[in-house]
Amino acid sequence: MKSSRLLTILLLLQNRGRMTAQELAEELEVSVRTVYRDVESLHAAGVPLYGDAGHRGGYRLLAGHRHRLTDLYAREAEALVLAGLPVAADELGLGGHFTDAQLKLRAALPPPLREHVDRLRTRFHIDAPGWYAEDTEAPFLPQVADAVRTGRVLAVRYRRWKEPTDVDRRLEPYGLVLKAGRWYLVAGPGPRTYRVDQILGLTVTDEEAVVPEGFDLAAHWRAAQDDFHARLHRDEALVRISPRGAARLGGAAARAVTEHGSPEPDGWIRVALPVEGPEHAHDTLLGLGTEVEVLAPGDLRERIATTVRTLAARYA
Incomplete structure (x- = not known):
């Protein structure tokens, strides 16, 4: 909406200094003509915004002008709350500064939005590590x-x-x-x-x-992450997998089923799954039990069959 765009122009100029109409247009993903109209609207509203002509010209705010945060929209304030990672700030030695910044932000909000943010803070909690991740100390x-x-x-x-x-x-x-x-x-x-x-x-x-x-x-x-995953899944295993088994897959294997899986008449899916190697493939596919059948490579199929025969004999 236009009001949000005008606020963004003010914040961009406040944080970056002088910017040309072309730079503002690219940042806002609008036309240069739209930027000109927005600048006229800001002038009409009494904002001390000036334009300098020439090669090094552009728009700038009058020195000392600062825009208050009272024009934050509810969704923007929510995003600021949800973006906060107090644990990370504390680990970096910035816990006190993080708290001070949150207090200043809260004080700058108008009362209705402040109450809304306070309610939101009690309803969302960010816990980034996985369930089975070990606590790791990084003293330095x-x-x-x-x-x-x-x-x-x-x-x-x-x-x-x-x-x-x-x-x-x-x-x-x-x-x-x-x-x-x-x-x-x-x-x-x-x-x-x-x-x-x-x-x-x-x-x-x-x-x-x-x-x-x-x-x-x-x-x-x-x-780096893309390269890691490309090197991680260097091998493939051709399988038939049930819909129930496919639902238990994640990451690259789940994407392979969605993007390259071929449905068969019995409802199962034939697909080449990316695997890290023989050991990983054996353990992962064996964990799917009767919901999957390995077709190739032959040595992987035989290795899983041997494990199944061993288990059957043990529990007979």
């Missing part, structure tokens, strides 16, 4: 987070899974990622990913870390 997380914020190189003692397990590394922090309750440090050279809870000791140096120009942490993480 605050220092790592501080190095990320200040852009300082870390000298760390790190424990990895292969020999030699304990190694010394010089890391240039690019950013921190919280995934399923566990913190990961993305750092150069590379960049590579390190589990923060596997850091055995560290020293924050005076050397300045250089983050590559244009590095996008979120985009890098998405690409």
Whole structure:
């Protein structure tokens, strides 16, 4: 809606300074002509918004002008509440600052919206880790987070899974990622990913870390996740699976059934499922019991048959 768009223009200029009509149009996904009309509306409302001509021109707010948060819409205020992760803030050593920021935000809201947000806060709770995830301590997380914020190189003692397990590394922090309750440090050279809870000791140096120009942490993480899953599921198992069995699948296997499954006359589905390897395929497919039949590869089918015969003899 237009009122929401006008508010967005104000907040963009307030946070970024001067912006051209073209930049505003791209940000708002509207035409430049629409931006011109919106600017005229803001002028008519008395907003101290100025336009500078020339190559380095653009729109800007009068110095010192600040837009209050009293124009937040209910959905926007809800999003701010649901986006809050107090546990993460506390782990990063920012728990007190997070609480202060929430108090300031609440105080800035008009009374009706403040009451609405207070009710919402009592009805949603975010618990990111999975049910069976072990609690992992990362004692050096605050220092790592501080190095990320200040852009300082870390000298760390790190424990990895292969020999030699304990190694010394010089890391240039690019950013921190919280995934399923566990913190990961993305750092150069590379960049590579390190589990923060596997850091055995560290020293924050005076050397300045250089983050590559244009590095996008979120985009890098998405690409790394895609690459991880591509390498994880290198093999396939051709199966016949019942609808009930298919409903118990998740992730890449569930997508394979939906996108590539071929229904058969008896209602079962023939599909090639991505698997991590023989051991993973054996354990996963055996767990589906009578809801699946492995057709290929032959050695996997025979391995499962052998396990089933062993179980039958044990429980006979």
